[in-house]
Amino acid sequence: xxxxxxxxxxxxxxxxxxxxxxxxxxxxxxxxxxxxxxxxxxxxxxxxxxxxxxxxxxxxxxxxxxxxxxxxxxxxxxxxxxxxxxxxxxxxxxxxxxxxxxxxxxxxxxxxxxxxxxxxxxxxxxxxxxxxxxxxxxxxxxxxxxxxxxxxxxxxxxxxxxxxxxxxxxxxxxxxxxxxxxxxxxxxxxxxxxxxxxxxxxxxxxxxxxxxxxxxxxxxxxxxxxxxxxxxxxxxxxxxxxxxxxxxxxxxxxxxxxxxxxxxxxxxxxxxxxxxxxxxxxxxxxxxxxxxxxxxxxxxxxxxxxxxxxxxxxxxxxxxxxxxxxxxxxxxxxxxxxxxxxxxxxxxxxxxxxxxxxxxxxxxxxxxxxxxxxxxxxxxxxxxxxxxxxxxxxxxxxxxxxxxxxxxxxxxxxxxxxxxxxxxxxxxxxxxxxxxxxxxxxxxxxxxxxxxxxxxxxxxxxxxxxxxxxxx
Numbered sequence: 001x002x003x004x005x006x007x008x009x010x011x012x013x014x015x016x017x018x019x020x021x022x023x024x025x026x027x028x029x030x031x032x033x034x035x036x037x038x039x040x041x042x043x044x045x046x047x048x049x050x051x052x053x054x055x056x057x058x059x060x061x062x063x064x065x066x067x068x069x070x071x072x073x074x075x076x077x078x079x080x081x082x083x084x085x086x087x088x089x090x091x092x093x094x095x096x097x098x099x100x101x102x103x104x105x106x107x108x109x110x111x112x113x114x115x116x117x118x119x120x121x122x123x124x125x126x127x128x129x130x131x132x133x134x135x136x137x138x139x140x141x142x143x144x145x146x147x148x149x150x151x152x153x154x155x156x157x158x159x160x161x162x163x164x165x166x167x168x169x170x171x172x173x174x175x176x177x178x179x180x181x182x183x184x185x186x187x188x189x190x191x192x193x194x195x196x197x198x199x200x201x202x203x204x205x206x207x208x209x210x211x212x213x214x215x216x217x218x219x220x221x222x223x224x225x226x227x228x229x230x231x232x233x234x235x236x237x238x239x240x241x242x243x244x245x246x247x248x249x250x251x252x253x254x255x256x257x258x259x260x261x262x263x264x265x266x267x268x269x270x271x272x273x274x275x276x277x278x279x280x281x282x283x284x285x286x287x288x289x290x291x292x293x294x295x296x297x298x299x300x301x302x303x304x305x306x307x308x309x310x311x312x313x314x315x316x317x318x319x320x321x322x323x324x325x326x327x328x329x330x331x332x333x334x335x336x337x338x339x340x341x342x343x344x345x346x347x348x349x350x351x352x353x354x355x356x357x358x359x360x361x362x363x364x365x366x367x368x369x370x371x372x373x374x375x376x377x378x379x380x381x382x383x384x385x386x387x388x389x390x391x392x393x394x395x396x397x398x399x400x401x402x403x404x405x406x407x408x409x410x411x412x413x414x415x416x417x418x419x420x421x422x423x424x425x426x427x428x429x430x431x432x433x434x435x436x437x438x439x440x441x442x443x444x445x446x447x448x449x450x451x452x453x454x455x456x457x458x459x460x461x462x463x464x465x466x467x468x469x470x471x472x
Contacts, residue, residue: 130452194224203470210277213237246309376409387423391445
């Protein structure tokens with residue numbers, strides 16, 4: 001999610017009015033930042049000798065990223081402390097750790113053991129994965145591709161000395177479900193279709209990313225491993241598509257649907273669309289605009305109104321806000337985010353929240369009536385997913401408003417709002433490094449543990465929703 005577009009005068013007013021309270025706002029934002037976890041004291045290791053036949057046991061050393069695994073450390077003395085460290089190199093290096101005490105059999109079962117120190121605090125089989133944080137930006141794998149396996153190193157150590165290591169590969173597909181990868185072959189269209197490499201027509205999902213641009217190829221591969229055909233569709237941010245999310249023609253999505261329905265692996269009568277954030281807004285809009293083609297919609301942390309387009313180009317601010325989308329050559333009516341005190345972070349390089357900006361227009365019934373997506377036109381079930389502490393956009397409130405609209409219009413299909421208490425603008429990588437309250441330049445909301453648990457639960461319910469609506 002990126003900032004709204006304003007003219008230069010608005011920027012000048014913003015700076016003059018809000019610079020005086022900037023320090024206070026930054027203090028509030030920084031209070032939500034990640035804390036350095038407590039390290040085990042040197043005294044913890046006193047009285048123990050380390051030289052046994054230690055082993056890290058992993059029940060599934062190679063498995064898809066959305067499957068939990070079991071980890072045990074064996075060969076320890078009873079009540080002997082051990083630190084288990086996890087390290088993963090993406091474009092940035094991530095790391096987590098937990099210090100445990102072995103049970104009477106000299107075993108640490110990560111799913112049952114309570115960390116004495118570490119990056120998480122409760123027994124959790126996958127705690128070492130979701131509690132990872134970035135520790136270095138310079139030594140990551142800059143050449144990695146979206147569907148390359150995630151390689152995780154596990155290191156068992158005592159007082160900083162490595163005792164034994166093991167490797168885990170987390171994949172974007174199941175080895176039991178080989179996939180085919182097919183690029184869209186139409187000029188001016190960018191997308192990749194994944195589907196199981198065996199004959200048949202598969203229930204299909206169109207996967208739309210958010211304001212980051214590009215396409216969600218890893219997520220498409222992962223979902224396809226559950227025996228779907230999945231189209232990861234880009235709509236801006238990569239050549240030859242528009243560079244920014246401004247006035248994207250809905251007809252582009254319609255053309256992609258036409259191409260998709262003609263593919264041999266696709267069941268044209270069982271197509272869902274799923275998107276997150278601005279992609280969730282687009283998913284709802286596509287379902288409402290082309291109900292004859294879309295049979296289910298999943299909107300994750302979405303806008304249920306159309307909001308203005310997104311630009312980071314200062315030159316574009318001079319011309320005022322524009323819609324994110326067009327239909328038949330005309331801008332789709334939209335709401336404009338307000339300038340709020342939280343935007344001071346943009347000018348001083350500190351984390352910024354956009355929630356209040358997107359929330360302010362919701363108090364104007366005329367704007368809501370103009371910009372609300374006509375979701376009652378969707379001809380199929382809808383699943384909304386949100387976190388109540390989303391600091392990027394008021395997604396829970398927007399989804400609640402959408403539910404009320406469906407009730408008022410006596411919507412004939414099933415609709416559900418999965419509302420996760422305390423979760424932020426999350427629901428991304430299942431069992432991967434979870435978003436903390438503050439992530440880089442942005443205030444996401446929630447915390448690592450809440451966001452991680454919400455993401456896992458939401459993913460399981462999304463799979464159940466797709467299975468029910470597209471298979472049964």
